[in-house]
Amino acid sequence: MRFKDNFLWGGSIAAHQCEGAYEEGQKGLGIMDLVTVGAYGKPREIHKQLSGSAHYPSHHGIDFYHRYKEDIALLAEMGFKALRLSIDWSRIYPKGEENLPNQEGILFYQKVVDELKRYGIEPIVTLYHFEMPVHLVSKYGSWANRKVIDYYLTFCRTMFEALKGNVRYWVTFNEMNHIDPQTEASDIFTYMIAGLKYSELENKKQTLATIGYNMTLASCLAVKLGHAIDPQTQIGCVFGIEPVYPIDCNPINVMNAFKQMDRDFYQIDAMCNGQFPSYKIQEYKSQGIKIAVSEEDRQAFRDGTIDFIGMNYYASSVAEYEGSEEGKSALFGGLQNPYLEASKWGWTIDPVGLRYLLNYTYRKYGIPIIVTENGLGAVDQLTENRKIHDEYRMDYLKKHIAQLKKAVEMDQVDCFGYLTWAPIDLVSATTGQMSKRYGFIYVDLNDHGEGSMDRIKKDSFEWFKRVIETNGENL
């Protein structure tokens, strides 16, 4: 098996990180509109309401709202086959609970999708990528309340109908898996996913478990709804997965690693196997957490299995073990791997981990996989003659694509696309910085929101164009 002729080479972006125009088109306030800029080691502040003096990067993004034509033209020049983008829920239902959607919001996304199709770029649309109307959090308490599932489904229906016939690939959620009662969470991750700060949660374990359950259920219901509206669609869910390695071959540590990896998989189990896993319910019970699975829910899990798995891959980690508290912490808990280098933001770089993860996941479920995010956040230097020599980025991507090739060609994993995060520089989700850059296209903007916003091609632009042209043969 080689990369298929119609392999989806491309990239992923998210509305709150690129659109800006946060007050235009009758958009409501979304959860990320209340988060300030931070830095590595300096957490973003999460506000309850807007404060005049603070800098909120989502308010300007990279102005994709006004510049999408220019940006899509650049992606088309690179030969992109697919672009994954998200719909900002608060553009469609500003408060989340209106009876009628905001037509201006719908029109914006219809225009973006039309523009992509004009160039033959396949839109892959994420319905929830950290973009919830603030009102649903303050009035209903976010995903802990099942009422929010109904509002989410109304939003999904609106978009499935509005883009019917033009969008083949849908994603119900981005990275709902970073919420789990097993681990201490950081404020920013629970906030991005559910608009709630971990430190302020009252009954932490119960709330996180309920949110995880409700979001899983919501995804299944959305899949069923989407298929009913357009049976031609392929509907998946995206997970941010870190393979977790054991520190050594002590069986206790191997078991620990297995358990910690499960954290990212229990929702995939639910969505692929058609039932919420009983081992998770048992784990909850043993911690005094109550999750009631009704007969109606059981039916929803059976009816709403996903068509593909989206995999965001950046790093791997090493499982915590007895006495391991001295180690340096990895991205989602666990320890840094001493065999691997890390990015300037502490994310370990592990290309082989991608092959391992693709194999692990494919053998577990046997359904198609798409790599929906992979990339290196790095500081780029703009030279005097406006060039960016980003060999480090090409090096990172080359090594990962080489492992992806092995997974497809040697291991026979059915992977139908590779999307980089992010093809154009945009606001970092965890830090809010612009200086944590991922793109093939540089955006002239600094962490304070200053700059011309000019788009400049980096060296990696021509390189990735060649990768696509040769269907991954010429790295």
Ligand code: BG6
């Ligand atoms: C993923 C998210 O977890 O990581 C993206 O889906 C995010 O939204 C990406 O941007 C990279 O993280 P960061 O913090 O470097 O932007």
